[in-house]
Amino acid sequence: MNIQYKKGVLELCVLSLLKKHDCYGYELSEYLSMHINIADGTVYPILRKLKSEGLLTTYLQEDSGGPPRKYYSLTSLGREVYEKERAEYLNFAKRVEILLEDDNNEKK
Amino acid sequence: MKKNEFLSKLADELKKKNTNDTDDIISEYEQHFAFKMADGFSEEEIAAKLGDPVLLASQFEDTGEYKISRGRKVTTAIGLGIIDFFAGIFLVLLVAWGVIMAAFSICSAGIAVCLVGVINPWSLIPHMPYLPAVVLGISMAALSVLSATGCIYFAAFVRQLMRSYSRFHQKTIAVASGRVALPSLGIYPQIQAKINRRIRTVALFSIVLFTTCLVLGMIISMILSGSLEFWHAWGWFGYEIVN
Numbered sequence: 149m150n151i152q153y154k155k156g157v158l159e160l161c162v163l164s165l166l167k168k169h170d171c172y173g174y175e176l177s178e179y180l181s182m183h184i185n186i187a188d189g190t191v192y193p194i195l196r197k198l199k200s201e202g203l204l205t206t207y208l209q210e211d212s213g214g215p216p217r218k219y220y221s222l223t224s225l226g227r228e229v230y231e232k233e234r235a236e237y238l239n240f241a242k243r244v245e246i247l248l249e250d251d252n253n254e255k256k
Numbered sequence: 257m258k259k260n261e262f263l264s265k266l267a268d269e270l271k272k273k274n275t276n277d278t279d280d281i282i283s284e285y286e287q288h289f290a291f292k293m294a295d296g297f298s299e300e301e302i303a304a305k306l307g308d309p310v311l312l313a314s315q316f317e318d319t320g321e322y323k324i325s326r327g328r329k330v331t332t333a334i335g336l337g338i339i340d341f342f343a344g345i346f347l348v349l350l351v352a353w354g355v356i357m358a359a360f361s362i363c364s365a366g367i368a369v370c371l372v373g374v375i376n377p378w379s380l381i382p383h384m385p386y387l388p389a390v391v392l393g394i395s396m397a398a399l400s401v402l403s404a405t406g407c408i409y410f411a412a413f414v415r416q417l418m419r420s421y422s423r424f425h426q427k428t429i430a431v432a433s434g435r436v437a438l439p440s441l442g443i444y445p446q447i448q449a450k451i452n453r454r455i456r457t458v459a460l461f462s463i464v465l466f467t468t469c470l471v472l473g474m475i476i477s478m479i480l481s482g483s484l485e486f487w488h489a490w491g492w493f494g495y496e497i498v499n
Contacts, residue, residue, distance in 0.1 A: 174291045187307025193315035208438045
């Protein structure tokens with residue numbers, strides 16, 4: 149699938165996971181590549197973009213042993229944007245599904 | 257592709273694009289390698305799954321989020337220097353107070369030993385019968401323990417205060433130069449509950465022992481000397497013994 153096409157949807161997926169709990173980058177990358185077929189490295193540019201837009205903040209946390217990890221956390225703006233875009237996307241996806249399945253039926 | 261090759265290629269591409277904060281991005285990928293390698297993947301596998309570094313670099317938009325002017329950095333540094341100066345003076349005072357408490361504790365212990373052991377260096381200890389001397393000696397020993405526990409707690413407090421302050425220092429610099437900051441540290445020392453309880457018990461016990469023995473010692477002195485102002489009767493502080 150086209151990467152630019154996927155990117156907007158991936159942003160939504162990242163936000164949805166962060167809405168549940170704060171994550172570090174690797175956690176998000178693992179989670180996404182488990183569900184969606186993308187290169188592991190793709191999530192980092194997305195995180196950076198979302199952060200620069202003010203939807204995410206980062207903080208470091210020292211876990212037992214090892215260097216401090218960089219955690220990503222949803223801001224209140226991020227929460228707002230997520231809810232709005234989630235509704236828009238679900239609505240859009242429903243329409244697309246109707247269209248595409250309609251096409252399928254005609255061929256039969 | 258090996259880890260180093262992947263990272264240096266990515267860094268080169270990012271620099272070509274003039275991306276801000278390249279190091280921050282690279283460190284994210286470094287961590288990714290570290291996590292994956294801990295799971296037993298080879299460097300080549302990880303690099304392959306991460307994707308093409310050239311393509312990845314192209315996905316980083318030059319967001320310009322960390323464009324912090326040099327002026328702001330300099331102002332922060334100067335301000336921080338001034339704060340450091342005053343905090344330093346304050347710290348010297350705190351440490352001096354700790355030293356005074358420690359000296360007080362040692363002196364009390366010394367007096368206690370002299371009173372109980374009937375040692376009178378340079379005739380510093382005024383004359384008194386042995387019984388009140390022992391009781392007062394015990395009270396001085398308790399005072400010594402009390403000030404020692406105070407000293408220990410105070411030292412823990414000053415130490416935590418210094419750590420907290422140095423974290424504040426690091427954070428301020430990190431924020432001014434656009435790096436990610438570590439969270440603040442509290443100023444109260446985290447002492448284990450068990451140790452905390454023990455210190456409290458010792459302090460409480462020594463307060464009670466100190467006051468009881470002090471009062472008891474004075475009462476005994478009054479009885480033995482037959483005078484409320486026993487220091488007059490025993491000729492302390494330069495008073496003449498009146499017979």
